Amino acid sequence: MNGGMVIIGAGECGGRAALALRDLGYAGPVTLIGDEPHLPYERPPLSKDAMVADAPAVKAIAGEADLADKAITHLRPVTVASVDRAAKLVKLADGSELAYEKLLFATGSTPRKLPMPGLGRRCVYLRTFDDALAIRRHLRPQSRIAVVGGGFIGLELAASARRLGADVAVIEAQPRILMRGVPAEIAAVVHAAHEAHGAKILCGAGIAAIDDDGQKVQLTLADGRVIDADLAVIGIGAEPNTRLAEAAGLRIENGIAVDAMLHTADPAIFAAGDCCSFPLAVYGGRRVRLEAWRNAQEQGALAARNMLGHEEPVSAVPWFWSDQYELTMQIAGLSDEANSSIRRDIGENAFILFHLAGDGRLVAASGIGPDTAVARDIRLAEMLIAKGARLAPAALASPEVKLKRLLAG
Amino acid sequence: MSEWIEACGADDVDEEDVIRFDHAGHTFAIYRSPDDEYFATDGLCTHEQVHLSGGLVIDDIIECPKHNGRFNYKTGEAKGAPVCVNLKTYPVKVEGGKVLIQVG
Ligand SMILES: Cc1cc2nc3c(=O)[nH]c(=O)nc-3n(C[C@H](O)[C@H](O)[C@H](O)COP(=O)(O)OP(=O)(O)OC[C@H]3O[C@@H](n4cnc5c(N)ncnc54)[C@H](O)[C@@H]3O)c2cc1C
Ligand code: FES
Numbered sequence: 001m002n003g004g005m006v007i008i009g010a011g012e013c014g015g016r017a018a019l020a021l022r023d024l025g026y027a028g029p030v031t032l033i034g035d036e037p038h039l040p041y042e043r044p045p046l047s048k049d050a051m052v053a054d055a056p057a058v059k060a061i062a063g064e065a066d067l068a069d070k071a072i073t074h075l076r077p078v079t080v081a082s083v084d085r086a087a088k089l090v091k092l093a094d095g096s097e098l099a100y101e102k103l104l105f106a107t108g109s110t111p112r113k114l115p116m117p118g119l120g121r122r123c124v125y126l127r128t129f130d131d132a133l134a135i136r137r138h139l140r141p142q143s144r145i146a147v148v149g150g151g152f153i154g155l156e157l158a159a160s161a162r163r164l165g166a167d168v169a170v171i172e173a174q175p176r177i178l179m180r181g182v183p184a185e186i187a188a189v190v191h192a193a194h195e196a197h198g199a200k201i202l203c204g205a206g207i208a209a210i211d212d213d214g215q216k217v218q219l220t221l222a223d224g225r226v227i228d229a230d231l232a233v234i235g236i237g238a239e240p241n242t243r244l245a246e247a248a249g250l251r252i253e254n255g256i257a258v259d260a261m262l263h264t265a266d267p268a269i270f271a272a273g274d275c276c277s278f279p280l281a282v283y284g285g286r287r288v289r290l291e292a293w294r295n296a297q298e299q300g301a302l303a304a305r306n307m308l309g310h311e312e313p314v315s316a317v318p319w320f321w322s323d324q325y326e327l328t329m330q331i332a333g334l335s336d337e338a339n340s341s342i343r344r345d346i347g348e349n350a351f352i353l354f355h356l357a358g359d360g361r362l363v364a365a366s367g368i369g370p371d372t373a374v375a376r377d378i379r380l381a382e383m384l385i386a387k388g389a390r391l392a393p394a395a396l397a398s399p400e401v402k403l404k405r406l407l408a409g
Numbered sequence: 410m411s412e413w414i415e416a417c418g419a420d421d422v423d424e425e426d427v428i429r430f431d432h433a434g435h436t437f438a439i440y441r442s443p444d445d446e447y448f449a450t451d452g453l454c455t456h457e458q459v460h461l462s463g464g465l466v467i468d469d470i471i472e473c474p475k476h477n478g479r480f481n482y483k484t485g486e487a488k489g490a491p492v493c494v495n496l497k498t499y500p501v502k503v504e505g506g507k508v509l510i511q512v513g
Contacts, residue, residue: 016490042491049457061491294477297490321476328475372463375474379465404425 003029005307006090006100008080008244010034012042012293013273014106015061016300017307022070024308030072031098033090035079038129039063044293046132047156048323052163056136058129083248085266102307105256105264105271106300107241109291114148114234120212123232126153138231141165146219146229150177150201152322154235155190158199159324168199169227171219175204180237181320183335183353185343186368193325238291240275253277255289260313262303270307272299282317282386283337283363292320317382326370332382333364342396350374354381360390377403411513416449419506427471427482429462432512437499438462439508440471440482447501448482449510455487455494 005021007014010032018032018040034040039060050056067074079093089097111125126135135157139145143166147154150172158168170177178187194201206222210232219227240255250264251257255277262270262278273296277289298316305312321330335341338355345351350369357363365381367374380403384391387407395401416430422441429452430437436452438461454461454473463474471482478492485496500511 019490301490319477372459372474375463376465379472379474379477 003099003101005030005102006098007032007104007106009106009108010040011108013296013300015040016297017104017304018072019062020301020304024304026308032072033075033078033080035077036128037077047153051132051136051160056133085248103269104303105245105275106273107275109238109240109274112237112239114236116210118210118212121214122212122217125234126157135233139164139166144229146227146232148232148234149236151235155324157233162197162199170201171205172203173206183366186366189368193327197325261306261311270303272303278314281315290318294319317385319382327368328371329368330374330378331366332378333385335364335366337363342393344397344399346373352377354396362389362391380404380407383407411511413509413511416508416510419503419508425466427462427466429460447503447508449499449501450482450485450496454478456492
């Protein structure tokens, strides 16, 4: 029975897609299937505000009433077990079946597991609200938290743990934190902020052994140092949830492979958000997979349009932010496309690095500062990147030259 | 009870820009549109209570600096994810080079 539009995964992307289908006037059945027990919710607060709140709550993308109003059927917690493309059916874990006319994979990603023996109850990951609640219970003055991995989620969690008074040690195998996608100059500011707030950051620190007895964890580093913790939170990246798509015979290439319209090779099936890889027009069609909130949001809405036959390509410039202590970092574009950078200071405590390709094109901009100090200029930089603008380095470096003027020019 | 209060000088806001104005424990955002009209809304984004004055004004739209939520600052209308609750707007007049807003 059923039919119509079926969405697997009720996260940021799936939730936005369901709402967008209705906003676009689609009148047939919309079914959103998610394996979590909650309403579709925003994940970014989990490591930030929700983690330090007295009573953490889900920040829902759509409330029960919204979903009812829009006649969106939200099945939860329900896991999709398989997809039968020939019969156009999804099979649920309880054995029931659901027909689809168009299907969207919005299955997201899952924390990469630390491939080591010795992990137990006190070694955890952070992806879901339930994960966040479980971690929150351990954050209090003097509790000892080890964060394995100096990436965004680990560092945000470290900052929240410090705010709640816990002792925090971040263990990073690379020579510096935020190796992936963040320029060294900005990572250094983040590193200094953590130290100023009393978190220990250990870089170039491989882990030789973990011993988790269910009450506490002991982490032995390659250089022999030993770190004792009440809880170890592991944040070493994420992997796209592709198993279901792969079993259905869809192509996987660092994510469910889709074209610029978010189509898989099956004309009835789309994929969007953290789970998919897609060609990014602003960088000559280079295939990328993003783990970013705005991307999930925009691709959810775009997938809805294209499920209804609009055939519009992804055109957005990647955009990402992270909050730690009073600092906000924002990054537009992909800085690994660049071979030089130009710095613009914004007041005393904030700056932006503009990243230029060999031919002078602006390909990315990374900024850091208190609160939203860099936001406006990062947003303008994003528009300049979308235009493929080539700008005089001196103009980019000078705070007196307004980016809005460069955009108009 | 409503009263007109002086928010700023007309020249304090650039064209197609926004500034923050605080009054009696409340924060407002004062806008000057590209066609040189003035508008006022609540100063905080309805998504996560961030000051909109740090955001970008383009035509009729204010974009929140935090997660790029958008509002029409003339009507207060939320223009899509992640914002879904409209912004409150306030009447504005310009007199003697001053921008006045009506509150309460
Ligand atoms: C702690 C944390 C902090 C973050 N902070 C930021 C930030 O500051 N800035 C930023 O840009 N991004 C941030 N992100 C990333 C952002 O949240 C993700 O990019 C976004 O959630 C991706 O949305 P999605 O819908 O593609 O995937 P998800 O949100 O992961 O949703 C996918 C859903 O599908 C479900 N699912 C998977 N398989 C099945 C199945 N077979 N059946 C049923 N359901 C299934 C999953 O359980 C999940 O609920 C953060 C992420 C985390 C975890
Ligand atoms: S706080 Fe304004 S969009 Fe999130």
